[in-house]
Amino acid sequence: MVLMYEVTGYDRQTGLLAVSYDVPKQKIGLVKKIAGIALSDDGLGSYPLGSDQVSKIAKALEVEIEGEKCDFYLEPYDEEQENSSLSRTRQQPV
Numbered sequence: 001m002v003l004m005y006e007v008t009g010y011d012r013q014t015g016l017l018a019v020s021y022d023v024p025k026q027k028i029g030l031v032k033k034i035a036g037i038a039l040s041d042d043g044l045g046s047y048p049l050g051s052d053q054v055s056k057i058a059k060a061l062e063v064e065i066e067g068e069k070c071d072f073y074l075e076p077y078d079e080e081q082e083n084s085s086l087s088r089t090r091q092q093p094v
Helices: 025-035 051-061 079-084
Strands: 003-011 017-023 047-049 070-078
Touching: 003 025, 003 051, 017 025, 017 051, 017 070, 025 051, 025 070, 047 051, 051 070
Parallel strands: none
Antiparallel strands: 003 017, 003 070, 047 070
């Protein structure tokens, strides 16, 4: 299992996934630090992010994250399983 992370945004009204942003391997440590997650954490949780954290992560990832209508989380996924599935969308609204 190769654990990767993504920043996910769920629509506050519907609870459905609205956006997703991959966290590149070389930025996982920084993003986990911004999210307040210990590097030793097993990474198997879904971690809620505040607006300040989302802004800092967006800057670190060099993307624009507009989140006025979403609740954001840092969530893990298995890269090996991801590569075998064609159904997920990255860094685009879903």
